[in-house]
Amino acid sequence: MLQVHVLRNDPAWVKQRLEVKRFGQTGLVDEIVSLDDDRKKAQSDCDNLLAQVNTLSKEIGDMMKQGKKPEAEELKSKVAAYKAEIADLAEQLKKIEELLKDKLVLLPNLPSEQVPVGKTPEDNVNVKESGTKPVLYKGAVPHWDLIKQYDLVDFETGAKITGSGFPLYKGKGAKLQRSLIQYFLDYNTEAGYTEYIPPFMVNEASAYATGQLPDKEGQMYHVTEDDFYLIPTAEVPVTNIYRDVILKEEEMPVKMTAYSPCFRREAGSFGKDVRGLNRVHQFEKIEIIQIVQPEKSYDVLEQMVTHVEKLLQKLELPYRILKLCGGDMGFASALTYDFEVYSAAQERWLEVSSVSNFESFQTNRLKCRYKDANGKMQLAHSLNGSSLALPRIYAALLENNQTENGIVLPAVLHKYFGADKISS
RNA sequence: GGAGAGAUGGCAGAGCGGUCGAAUGCGGCGGUCUUGAAAACCGUUGAGGUGUAAGCCUCCGGGGGUUCGAAUCCCUCUCUCUCCGCCA
Numbered sequence: 158m159l160q161v162h163v164l165r166n167d168p169a170w171v172k173q174r175l176e177v178k179r180f181g182q183t184g185l186v187d188e189i190v191s192l193d194d195d196r197k198k199a200q201s202d203c204d205n206l207l208a209q210v211n212t213l214s215k216e217i218g219d220m221m222k223q224g225k226k227p228e229a230e231e232l233k234s235k236v237a238a239y240k241a242e243i244a245d246l247a248e249q250l251k252k253i254e255e256l257l258k259d260k261l262v263l264l265p266n267l268p269s270e271q272v273p274v275g276k277t278p279e280d281n282v283n284v285k286e287s288g289t290k291p292v293l294y295k296g297a298v299p300h301w302d303l304i305k306q307y308d309l310v311d312f313e314t315g316a317k318i319t320g321s322g323f324p325l326y327k328g329k330g331a332k333l334q335r336s337l338i339q340y341f342l343d344y345n346t347e348a349g350y351t352e353y354i355p356p357f358m359v360n361e362a363s364a365y366a367t368g369q370l371p372d373k374e375g376q377m378y379h380v381t382e383d384d385f386y387l388i389p390t391a392e393v394p395v396t397n398i399y400r401d402v403i404l405k406e407e408e409m410p411v412k413m414t415a416y417s418p419c420f421r422r423e424a425g426s427f428g429k430d431v432r433g434l435n436r437v438h439q440f441e442k443i444e445i446i447q448i449v450q451p452e453k454s455y456d457v458l459e460q461m462v463t464h465v466e467k468l469l470q471k472l473e474l475p476y477r478i479l480k481l482c483g484g485d486m487g488f489a490s491a492l493t494y495d496f497e498v499y500s501a502a503q504e505r506w507l508e509v510s511s512v513s514n515f516e517s518f519q520t521n522r523l524k525c526r527y528k529d530a531n532g533k534m535q536l537a538h539s540l541n542g543s544s545l546a547l548p549r550i551y552a553a554l555l556e557n558n559q560t561e562n563g564i565v566l567p568a569v570l571h572k573y574f575g576a577d578k579i580s581s
Numbered sequence: 582g583g584a585g586a587g588a589u590g591g592c593a594g595a596g597c598g599g600u601c602g603a604a605u606g607c608g609g610c611g612g613u614c615u616u617g618a619a620a621a622c623c624g625u626u627g628a629g630g631u632g633u634a635a636g637c638c639u640c641c642g643g644g645g646g647u648u649c650g651a652a653u654c655c656c657u658c659u660c661u662c663u664c665c666g667c668c669a
Contacts, residue, residue, distance in 0.1 A: 201631060204638040211638090214650045218599045221649090233649045240649090403591080403628090532610085534628075 158368075158522045159264050160536075161193050161257075174267040177483035179276050185260055192257045199250040206243045210236055262371060266518040268483050269455075269492040275482030282482070284494070285466075288475030291501050291557045299502040300552040301433030303559060304330065307579055310434070322423075322438035324548075329579050333554075333566075334441065336573035337547055338416050341443040344468055345544055350414035350445055355394035357417055358385040363397040366522045368489040378420050391417035391444040392541045396519060399448055404527035404537060410457065411448040414544065416441065434548035435507065441548075446541040448525060451517065454538035455492075458514045461542050462494050465510050468544060473567040474553055475499040477506065491516045494542075498549065502556035507549040512542030 164171050164186050172183040213236050220229040273282045304310045309330025315323045326334050346352050364370045364386045369377060378387040388394055395415045404411070419442050434440075445464070449457050462478065469476040481493040490513040497506035517536040520526070527537050558565045563580030571577045 197631070200638080204631075207639085208637055210649080215599075217649045221599090229649075236649050405591085 158261055158518065159267065160517070160521055161189065161261065163267075164190055165193065171267065175264070177268050177272060177274055178265055178486060179484040180265055182263070185264060189257065189260050189264075192253060192260065196250070196253045196257055199246060199253055203243060203246045203250055206239050206246065210239050210243070213239075265488045266491050266515060268486060268490075269514070269516075271480070271492055272486065273480060273482040276484030277482075278485050280482040281479040281485055281495070284478045284480050286475075286477040287466075288470070288473070288499075290475050290499050293501050293556075293559065294561060296561070297502050297556070297559055299433065300500070300555040303555045303564065304433065307564070307581055309333065309555075309579070312433075320438070322436075324434065324437055324439070333570075333574060333579065334547060334551065336570050337550065338441060338443065339573050340570060341468070341545055342414060342416055344471070345414035345443065345445055345464075348412075348464055350412045353391075353395055353398070353413055353415040355388075355391055355398075355415050355417060357388055357394075357420075359388055359393050359397065360385060363393055363400070366400050367393045367396050367519055368522065369393060372488050376422055378422060387420035388417060389421050390419050390442060390543075391415040392446060395444065395446050396523065396539060396541070399520075399525040399537075399539075400523045402523075402525050403534070404448070404525070406450070406527055406529065409449055409527060409537070410453070411446075413446045414443060415446075416443045418442075419546075434552045435503075437548060440546065442546045443544055444541060445544045446539070448520070448537050448539050450527070450529070451535065451538050454514050454516060454540060458492065458494075458512065458540055461512050461540060465496055465512060465542055465544050469496065469498065469509075471567065471569045472550065472554065474550070474557065476509075487511075487513065489513075489515050489518050491518065496545075498553045500549070500553040500556045502559070503552075507553060508546075509549045509553075510543040510545050512540070514538065514540045 159171075168186050168190060171186050175183050175186070213232050217229050217232050217236070220226075220232070273280060275281070298306075304312075307330070308328060309326065311325040311327050312321070315321075315325035318325065342352055358380060361370065361384060364377065369386070369389060373389075377389050379385075380387065386393075394417075395413050398413070399411065419440050421438060421440075423436060423438060445461060447457055447461065466476070466478065476496055476498045479495045479497065481490075481495055486493050493511055493513040495508055496510035496512070497508050499505075500507050516538050519539045520536045523539075525537050525539070526534050529535050554566070555564055558567075563578040565578045566574055566576075568577075
């Protein structure tokens with residue numbers, strides 16, 4: 158959520174930024190500023206009346222002590238009149254505040270100045286492309302066929318147990334998955350990230366604080382009986398560790414990593430996009446999150462990008478890094494880099510990580526602050542990224558490394574998997 | 582699931598319905614002393630809103646109520662702890 162004072166300071170600039178993000182309702186900016194004016198007015202009227210009531214109450218107290226009952230009674234009726242007025246104003250104020258918040262929540266984060274202008278994924282800027290696309294042997298097939306051939310994932314039984322999009326990993330397929338999780342976590346913790354295993358369901362306050370609510374209500378599975386949401390990413394529970402927390406500067410940067418399953422309803426889409434592991438309702442992901450001082454957040458973003466990039470290099474996968482254009486960025490992000498790996502049999506790029514700087518958009522809702530060197534309270538900046546999402550990595554590893562005699566795994570996985578390849 | 586206790590400032594922990602934004606201790610910051618440090622002593626130290634400022638207002642788990650006046654009384658919700666039961 159944006160801070161109102163940002164809109165007040167320079168509404169024209171805010172509107173211009175919102176347009177970069179392809180946000181249509183720039184009129185909201187003026188609405189919000191004007192509502193905030195109303196809020197201030199109502200607030201100060203209310204405060205003034207309260208101040209009078211407070212003084213009178215004290216006087217009444219004094220009078221009672223001195224035994225001046227009649228005078229006290231007179232003041233009491235005066236107070237009663239004020240209180241009626243206050244009740245009125247307070248109700249108005251409450252309505253204004255609610256309306257203000259309802260509107261404010263609709264505004265996406267403002268894109269940083271670096272964000273390329275554009276509206277579709279085609280407008281994203283290819284920052285870097287690296288690694289060589291493998292030349293596959295003649296009989297090479299997409300991962301969904303390899304999965305069958307080596308008996309790694311059983312989609313049909315997963316569908317029987319739950320529904321489509323809930324894969325059942327099996328045997329070596331399950332072990333490969335576990336190896337990847339283990340490796341990613343080790344890689345992240347070695348870089349100084351503290352490992353967490355968070356709750357996989359969150360309450361409404363948490364979902365709201367990281368911006369899943371109200372924006373993406375329909376994307377999450379909702380356990381209505383207890384009013385919990387299944388997490389769509391570990392970002393939600395882990396970032397919420399710092400909800401309502403005041404950090405000391407020496408505690409920063411906060412660096413956290415967590416493995417979790419991710420549950421997404423993902424309405425729509427079909428066909429090649431959802432074939433095999435390309436898009437599923439439950440998948441596994443390892444997330445990295447940092448909470449840092451505002452002036453450092455863009456350097457940290459670059460660090461995180463490099464961190465993920467090295468991981469892809471270790472996995473020996475061809476990848477590219479995209480700087481997302483305004484129209485393709487997420488609601489809460491100020492700048493996002495997407496990572497895609499090339500999956501050779503499908504001959505397409507698959508998104509495997511998204512690294513974003515949210516600046517103070519999340520921390521404003523989280524109320525995650527710190528005291529700066531001057532002792533001033535400030536919102537911290539939050540960032541996160543996947544390191545990494547598993548299914549598509551899994552798919553690309555299978556496809557790119559297939560040979561007539563099995564799937565050859567990258568060296569870093571050998572000790573985790575207990576073998577250097579998957580054979581039938 | 583049953584019974585009881587509790588929720589107060591960064592932490593610990595007081596708080597007859599008005600003098601409480603809140604004692605005290607620890608911690609933090611500043612100072613005295615010291616070659617330096619420790620100890621000791623003195624001072625200072627919550628957040629938010631509004632305002633140029635002085636000030637004013639709000640906040641003692643959340644919500645509601647009683648009262649001229651609530652951290653303090655009542656109702657309710659949530660959470661935590663202890664005991665019992667059940668259980669991976």
